[in-house]
Amino acid sequence: MNTAFSFSTSYILDHTHFSECYSQSVTIDTSIKAYYKSIGIFLAGFILIFTELNKYLAWFILCLGVIEALNVYYNKAWWLMRQKLSKAAGNTVNLTINETGVTVKSIYIDSTTLWIDINEIQQTEKGFLLKLTNSTSYISNRCLSDDAKNYIIKRIDIK
Numbered sequence: 001m002n003t004a005f006s007f008s009t010s011y012i013l014d015h016t017h018f019s020e021c022y023s024q025s026v027t028i029d030t031s032i033k034a035y036y037k038s039i040g041i042f043l044a045g046f047i048l049i050f051t052e053l054n055k056y057l058a059w060f061i062l063c064l065g066v067i068e069a070l071n072v073y074y075n076k077a078w079w080l081m082r083q084k085l086s087k088a089a090g091n092t093v094n095l096t097i098n099e100t101g102v103t104v105k106s107i108y109i110d111s112t113t114l115w116i117d118i119n120e121i122q123q124t125e126k127g128f129l130l131k132l133t134n135s136t137s138y139i140s141n142r143c144l145s146d147d148a149k150n151y152i153i154k155r156i157d158i159k
Contacts, residue, residue: 006098007148011140013091013106018083021138022076024124034072041065095139097148102130102139113137121156128152 011017045062049055071078083089088108096103101114113130120131127140141149 008096011143038068
């Protein structure tokens, strides 16, 4: 008799979890292309300094260009800081994986992603990326049992 698969666990949204999520799901662009937007904003502010426009506005735009460049350069630290300041940080998340899909529950979220809604499952070095139409979710291997990992790998083969 074949029983339905079900796995439940909980984990805390802490710095190590957020850092792992970032490193496994974000492709870091270190080329000059990543800085085009900040260079454009900076140059617009620089040019506006020499016009009749209010100098405070020109300097504000120039500073926005600098801040955007810092955002690109310190992207991981910037993202981690925003996550750690969010209301979800430090909370316990309950993860359930079953025949229907993946359910995530915490104080602030109650979300179920059905397997049929997942376009692609990508195995990374430390977990799995679940790619939907408009978003990507990450599940860490740290909170999964061997059975749960094997079940997700079987789901990869189905996709």
